[in-house]
Amino acid sequence: MIPELGHYALVLALVMALAQASLPMVGAARGIRPWMQLAKPAALAQFAFVAFAFLALMQAFASSDFSVAIVTQHSHSEQPLIYKLSGTWGNHEGSLLLWVLILTIFGALVALFGENLPPRLKARTLAIQAMISVGFLLFMLLTSNPFTRLNPAPVEGDELNPLLQDPGLAMHPPMLYLGYVGFSIVFSFAVAALIDGKVDAAWARWVRPWCLLSWSCLTGGVALGSWWAYNELGWGGWWFWDPVENASFMPWLIGTALLHSALVVEKRDALKSWTILLSILTFGFSLLGTFLVRSGIITSVHAFADDPTRGVFILALLAIAIGAPLSLYALRAPTLRGGGLFAPLSREGALVMNNLLLATMTATVLLGTLYPLLLDLTTGKTISVGAPFYLATFGVLALPLLLLMAVGPFMGWKRGDVRGALQRLVAAGICALGAAIIAVWIRSDGPLLAPFGLAAGVWLLVGTLIEFMERIRLFEGNPARIWNRARHMPRAAYGMSLAHFGLAVAVIGMTGAAAWKTENIKVLQPGQSLTLQGYEFRLESVGGIRGENYLADQAHFVVSRDGNAIANLYPERRQYLVQPMPTTEAAIRSTPLADLYAVIGEPDGKGGWIVRVYHEPLVSWIWFGALIMVAGGLTSLSDRRYRVGAPVRAGAAQAAKA
Amino acid sequence: MSRKRLRLYLVLATLVVLGIAATLILRALNEELVFFRSPTEVTTNRPDAGSLFRLGGLVETGTVEKQGEQVSFSVTDLSSAVTVTYRGLLPDLFREGQGVIVEGAFDDSGQFVAREVLAKHDETYMPPEVAKALKESGRWQETEGKTQPAVTQ
Numbered sequence: 001m002i003p004e005l006g007h008y009a010l011v012l013a014l015v016m017a018l019a020q021a022s023l024p025m026v027g028a029a030r031g032i033r034p035w036m037q038l039a040k041p042a043a044l045a046q047f048a049f050v051a052f053a054f055l056a057l058m059q060a061f062a063s064s065d066f067s068v069a070i071v072t073q074h075s076h077s078e079q080p081l082i083y084k085l086s087g088t089w090g091n092h093e094g095s096l097l098l099w100v101l102i103l104t105i106f107g108a109l110v111a112l113f114g115e116n117l118p119p120r121l122k123a124r125t126l127a128i129q130a131m132i133s134v135g136f137l138l139f140m141l142l143t144s145n146p147f148t149r150l151n152p153a154p155v156e157g158d159e160l161n162p163l164l165q166d167p168g169l170a171m172h173p174p175m176l177y178l179g180y181v182g183f184s185i186v187f188s189f190a191v192a193a194l195i196d197g198k199v200d201a202a203w204a205r206w207v208r209p210w211c212l213l214s215w216s217c218l219t220g221g222v223a224l225g226s227w228w229a230y231n232e233l234g235w236g237g238w239w240f241w242d243p244v245e246n247a248s249f250m251p252w253l254i255g256t257a258l259l260h261s262a263l264v265v266e267k268r269d270a271l272k273s274w275t276i277l278l279s280i281l282t283f284g285f286s287l288l289g290t291f292l293v294r295s296g297i298i299t300s301v302h303a304f305a306d307d308p309t310r311g312v313f314i315l316a317l318l319a320i321a322i323g324a325p326l327s328l329y330a331l332r333a334p335t336l337r338g339g340g341l342f343a344p345l346s347r348e349g350a351l352v353m354n355n356l357l358l359a360t361m362t363a364t365v366l367l368g369t370l371y372p373l374l375l376d377l378t379t380g381k382t383i384s385v386g387a388p389f390y391l392a393t394f395g396v397l398a399l400p401l402l403l404l405m406a407v408g409p410f411m412g413w414k415r416g417d418v419r420g421a422l423q424r425l426v427a428a429g430i431c432a433l434g435a436a437i438i439a440v441w442i443r444s445d446g447p448l449l450a451p452f453g454l455a456a457g458v459w460l461l462v463g464t465l466i467e468f469m470e471r472i473r474l475f476e477g478n479p480a481r482i483w484n485r486a487r488h489m490p491r492a493a494y495g496m497s498l499a500h501f502g503l504a505v506a507v508i509g510m511t512g513a514a515a516w517k518t519e520n521i522k523v524l525q526p527g528q529s530l531t532l533q534g535y536e537f538r539l540e541s542v543g544g545i546r547g548e549n550y551l552a553d554q555a556h557f558v559v560s561r562d563g564n565a566i567a568n569l570y571p572e573r574r575q576y577l578v579q580p581m582p583t584t585e586a587a588i589r590s591t592p593l594a595d596l597y598a599v600i601g602e603p604d605g606k607g608g609w610i611v612r613v614y615h616e617p618l619v620s621w622i623w624f625g626a627l628i629m630v631a632g633g634l635t636s637l638s639d640r641r642y643r644v645g646a647p648v649r650a651g652a653a654q655a656a657k658a
Numbered sequence: 659m660s661r662k663r664l665r666l667y668l669v670l671a672t673l674v675v676l677g678i679a680a681t682l683i684l685r686a687l688n689e690e691l692v693f694f695r696s697p698t699e700v701t702t703n704r705p706d707a708g709s710l711f712r713l714g715g716l717v718e719t720g721t722v723e724k725q726g727e728q729v730s731f732s733v734t735d736l737s738s739a740v741t742v743t744y745r746g747l748l749p750d751l752f753r754e755g756q757g758v759i760v761e762g763a764f765d766d767s768g769q770f771v772a773r774e775v776l777a778k779h780d781e782t783y784m785p786p787e788v789a790k791a792l793k794e795s796g797r798w799q800e801t802e803g804k805t806q807p808a809v810t811q
Contacts, residue, residue: 163750341660341664342664344664344667344671349667352668352671353671356671356672356675357675360675360676360679363679364682367683371687381694382790383691383692383693383694384691384692384694384712384761385692386690386692388686388689388690389686389687389690392686392689392690393682393683396682397675397678397679397682521745522727523726523727581750581751582750583750584750599747601748602748604724604726610726610727612746612747
């Protein structure tokens, strides 16, 4: 019964979305207020229906209702509860439902908190948001109904793919989708503004909180995905430049550009049409990512068996969702004339460079991702584009961006003092040079990446610190006054410093992990050991253990350095009971300087076990840095100026500033 | 600063960045790509020693031999086969008779040494390249391609 209600709720949500997509739009064009006001209750109702459907599906998973087809395919009664629940989105249909749920969450949030938005803009924004819902709800109801029943219902399910039975599944997809789909509301705002024909500082301020929220979630989502891939052997480590990974990275890059260009619209009334374009493209990349992941059109280490016909539907959605706004953009963009002029060497100029570089970097990732497909279609040759390509293109373009990132915040709006900025960055330059020398000294035969990456990271790190200290004038006046200054500094400024600092930390981590990773592999009998980077890994024993729904061989390693035991590692080799599929669970000891990573393979039949260990310097900095970035985004979000609904158009905003 | 002047600077900066990016991309496309080859292609037109490529096909049944941390197996598209050696842990879903993609190169003695053996996420997934190699050798059966939907992310 409940699955039928869930299905019914989806149909009702579609009806609601159709109403929300049409009536407020017409109302806004004709000035019919009640029709415009319909958007709010419609958005809330749509959210309620989709949420009900989602909970109904989750309930089916939680109670192992095997009469529902996808529960049978992806769950098992003896699976731990957390994997039953997260199994809800560990499949095509369920993940689409999660996608739509988040789409409607953002619609409902704007409906609820957008009280101060001009009624026309609000009505149009919600209508556009509903149009996206219509597309995806139709997709779900026509091709991928999550509530399809099986008759007769099987007694037992096939179990969730053991590789997905990982805490990563519980956290990564919802977080990533919040970011991915969150940009839909920015997209809707942009299209609504295009219809409106008006983009101004107030618009930028209304959009900013949504931008920040989505960006923070996307940052967290990408980082969680990277952390999961790092923990899972055979997924290519923390970043493999795999199409599916790139699919989540491209919206992040272009969304980061958007975050910065919207600042220029807000402060200086310039770069308007560019910002609108970025808003459209960011969500476009989210859709493209969904298409790449769902269609299985490109080989990926994260690919699962899939149904290509569904890809066609998403491709059509993508074409409409991007094509229509871009046509509208071509029509309306010339009317969005920017106001503020600025010198090339200014804060605006720096942000333009930021955008230029980020957009170009996105283009290189896009090209690398799609090139195999293009080549296959045109010449029939099959190739793969891997890390070396991205390092030689993306990596090289990232260097100037990181260099500029430290300089930009020192530049004033309109006209900046480059010489002054560089003078204040002397200390950062010295530290960066030192870091490069240390990098060469640690391993003189290492890749060129190491000194450059480390120097860029340290430059940004120190540069950001200097900028922050100057802003609160750390060395002027008594502590009480400094504290006062720090307290009154806008949260957005803290946010920027934190985000830049976080990226610096992450860059240092990526460089260390990419340049200095080492490994050793050996067949060990219990009692034997192997060494790596001065650490001795001694295999104490291998014993059988029983988990909730698997049996495993668990190894016990004692890791010691200079004869002192420092850690115990327990990697496992699991055999799940339902799906005859072994999985490898790595054991990791994480320290700020380096991670020790151990996995155990198959027995050699003579009492020995094949063992592989890695030494991954600085790798944990990547996720620590990402965490700081997320904290930066959220700090910015809490800035008073961006309190949703706070900003008012033109006159009042000016008064508030003064 | 006039509007015209500003636009000129913007266009110049864009051209410079795009120019650099295009140069980098063209260089990288020449040097950094890894080609995919089927066992038949490799046998008829043998790549030079040391040139990196991806080899895909099925793991031939009965050819997997393990010696300590060294493992060797044959990758076949059912008309030709190439023997692969690999030092390391095989992915969890490595099975005889199933699809596999290995990345590596021939060494000086003519042995194909894999640098990486790529894992898959589920049992029924067949990498498109492997399917293509099998189709080209005429051994592809459509039933093998039929797979149940299952997805991550």
